Amino acid sequence: MKRYTIFVITENFIGILNRITIIFTRRGINIDALTASESRIPGVHRITIEVTVTEETVIQLVNQIEKIIDVIKAFHHEDSGVVYQELALYKIPVSRLDGGLEKIIRDHHAKIIAAEPDFVVLELTGHKEKTRELLELLKDYGILEFARSGRVAVAKRMLTIDSFVN
């Protein structure tokens, strides 16, 4: 089993995400993370799915996704074939702040993006390993909330979305 990123280029129609996830649920496969957004071509959406499966399975998943009528193109890459990024937010109570936090923020290149009377929110972008590491360190500060995005990714292969859409 390996970690794969599946890219799906699709028409922006109602229900398409549902059709895609059915392919995973039917086989009892858990989606590790999923992000969807409009691509740079209006009306065309881009869905990025992170999944841990065998190569054989990922190929079958991609074939079945591509078979969906409103999907324009689907393909997959191993981690080495993509440049990807994730974003994490950490909400920490003000009452627990001390001098140690500054070093942690500096060492991890995290940012404070909000400061409220009761809490501050830190932001860190980076791979899961990195955001998880910071999470561990911040546990001593009594984390109130933690949220991490799915991966946003682009393929290293030199192919543009236009070549699929037209």
Added chain:
Amino acid sequence: MRGADIVVRSLIAEQAEIIFGYPGGAIMPVYDALYDYHDQIKHVLTRHEQGAIHAAQGYARISGKVGVCLATSGPGATNLITGLADAQIDSTPLVCITGQVAAHLLGTDAFQETDVMGISMPATKWNIQVRHAKDIAPAIAKAFFIARSGRPGAVLIDITKNAQVELEEFNYSPCQEFRSYKIHHPVDLPAIQEAAALINSASRPYLLFGQGVVLGKAEAELKFFLDKSGIPAASTLLGSGALSQEHPNYVGKLGMHGNYAPNLLTNQCDVLIAVGMRFDDRVTGDLSRYAKQAKVIHLELDPSEINKNVKADVAVLGDCKESLATLTEAITGKKHEAWMAKFRALEQQEKEAVVQHDLTPTKAGLTMGEVIHQINQYKADDAVLVTDVGQHQMIAWRYFNYKKTRTQVTSGGLGTMGFALPAALGAQLHDYSRQVICVVGDGGIQMTIQELGTIMQTKAPVKIVLLNNNYLGMVRQWQQMFFDKRYSFTELDNPDFIKLADAYGIKAQKVDERSSLQEAIEDMLIHDGPFFLEVVVEKEDNVFPMIATGCSVEEVRLH
């Protein structure tokens, strides 16, 4: 005009001749419109929406056209689901239109509202909800195109009631392509060359064909390929009829209850050529011991089928009508007499161990096999055999003499009991002059027996042959073989079927001894109109050969 009129005009524009349906509140405007167009498009009122969709499937399978089905929202729509799943897994082109509550009520649990889009999604090739009259014609155009092109399948259009009564101009333009849907895969010439090289150097090549040959209208191409190559060929359940069984290369049927030689020798061939078939588990048995010694060539239209179950050494993606023709040119003509003789020798073993018992029994009780055997004596060459699901299905398939393409209608992938009676009705309504023989079990017929009413009303001359063993026979066989004969809830107390047919005004006869079988079948087949023939058969007969679940094709048993 009203959205409802647009629905009907669009169907007419797609050259739909017949709609199978059932009315209700949310689809009433469309029914109202149908009243005006009854001279241009026929509607058949079934007795249940499941009957309507199976009838549309039977119609589609025989005609090669898109079957059309109409139902109301809520329960009307949910009653279609079994048929959608059945059509989708068996690649049958269908367009189903359901009414839906008015758009402003969607999501509020309004009367007879159900999430048809959500429920039907896993069972359709494509579905769409239309909330405005202006979107109706484009949706129907796209639906027909998707249903019949590429690998055919089931499509559903859910139309809200407000869209049916809104006014809009009608102009129809058929759909021919759109960017996200790629169906044309040009024949891959290097793959053909590779396949030809494998075939040319093979000493025991073997070809398996499935329904893809029928859907791709490649029957003639298959025949030419076999004529030239001399390669033995076996059929899947849904492939039956694509090649006449009288063709010298034809060696029989594949799968759990197929023939002995075709299953056994799958594990002895050196090159396996699969055409328009998807290596269903009922065909392959244990995959880890399936044709491991062979190089596999897979000719297939649907990319997601390639390497799904069986890894292809050479995959030829594309329409098998083209790829078979190109492949035929690339191979050298051969005969494979010694290899073919192996099939014939095993066929002889099957005859002695199984066929004799089935067709010329020595016991008093009638067998299902001899009924089909008698039908063969009197049927027309292009007679259509429609079967339900169970022992009778397997026996009818085993013994029916398929000579022409599109003569087979059965629920293959889903195995839906209750399929046969309405499907036979639909097949018959495509062509009243064709012989349509519906072979059905006492269990399955009672799942959709209400469609006798539709047969009565349409006077469709379907010949219904009920093989009555007073059991859910196939399940009973498994109980006997794998569950110590513990016959848990499989015996049936049945109604008087003859009285029932009689009540529907359908001519009926019951046969319970051998001496009257032949005449009854002859009478049935010459009867002008529907006919119900009940044959009381041996209660505890079993279907053989058999590949038990988890076994390999070479472990096919004769008893």
